[in-house]
Amino acid sequence: MLAALILPILAGCSSDKENNCPGVSSVVETSIATIFKPNAPIDPSNILYTVEITQVQGSCDVDKTAINSSTDVNVSFRATRPPNGAAATYKVPYFVAISQFDRILAKKVYSVEFHFEPGQTETTFSDTIQSADVSAGKDKKTFDYLVLIGLQLTKAQLDYNRASGRLNP
Numbered sequence: 001m002l003a004a005l006i007l008p009i010l011a012g013c014s015s016d017k018e019n020n021c022p023g024v025s026s027v028v029e030t031s032i033a034t035i036f037k038p039n040a041p042i043d044p045s046n047i048l049y050t051v052e053i054t055q056v057q058g059s060c061d062v063d064k065t066a067i068n069s070s071t072d073v074n075v076s077f078r079a080t081r082p083p084n085g086a087a088a089t090y091k092v093p094y095f096v097a098i099s100q101f102d103r104i105l106a107k108k109v110y111s112v113e114f115h116f117e118p119g120q121t122e123t124t125f126s127d128t129i130q131s132a133d134v135s136a137g138k139d140k141k142t143f144d145y146l147v148l149i150g151l152q153l154t155k156a157q158l159d160y161n162r163a164s165g166r167l168n169p
Contacts, residue, residue: 020062020069020142021060021062021069021143022134022143022146023145023146023147024147025148025149026148027148029158030095031150031151032161033092033153033161034164035050035051042160047081049081049116050080051077051079051092052078052079053075053094053149054078054124055074055075056149058072058147059072060072060142062142067135067136067141068134068135068142070131071131071133072129073096073128073129073147074127074128075112075126075128075129077124077127078124079114079122079124080122081122083121085119086118087116088116089113089114089115090113090115091111091113093110093151093152094110094111094112094127094151094152095107095109095110095148095151095152096108096110096148097148097150098133098134098145098147098148099146099148100137100140109152110127112125112126112127134147
């Protein structure tokens with residue numbers, strides 16, 4: 001009977017540990033990038049490819065006091081392009097940032113390579129970032145922070161996202 005009482009308490013401890021982790025989310029405005037053909041006007045007929053973040057997942061280890069955590073982040077992407085028949089390889093830059101409320105405390109840019117086979121118009125790929133670390137500040141806990149993921153866009157790409165209306169719900 002004692003064992004039956006202890007099991008729910010232990011299960012509660014492991015779920016509490018998960019709840020102390022920083023949240024993990026993509027940034028909507030930077031979740032899509034449209035890449036245009038070089039030296040061509042910004043026009044839908046000149047799209048080379050589009051890439052988007054389709055999912056982010058985090059797993060976290062946090063200390064007992066919820067002051068320090070280490071989060072591994074898996075980022076899934078999908079790229080599409082108009083039919084053109086040629087094989088192609090590209091790199092897409094993206095960022096992982098640690099934020100507290102509306103302040104970015106740390107940011108690191110990564111890149112992931114992806115490939116289109118001949119005739120292929122869509123491909124999916126992923127990348128894993130290990131150890132996005134959070135050290136909570138005074139009177140804070142690790143769950144007061146967010147791990148944010150987005151594509152590293154130029155101002156022109158961000159303006160295009162906003163003007164195209166693709167990001168509006």
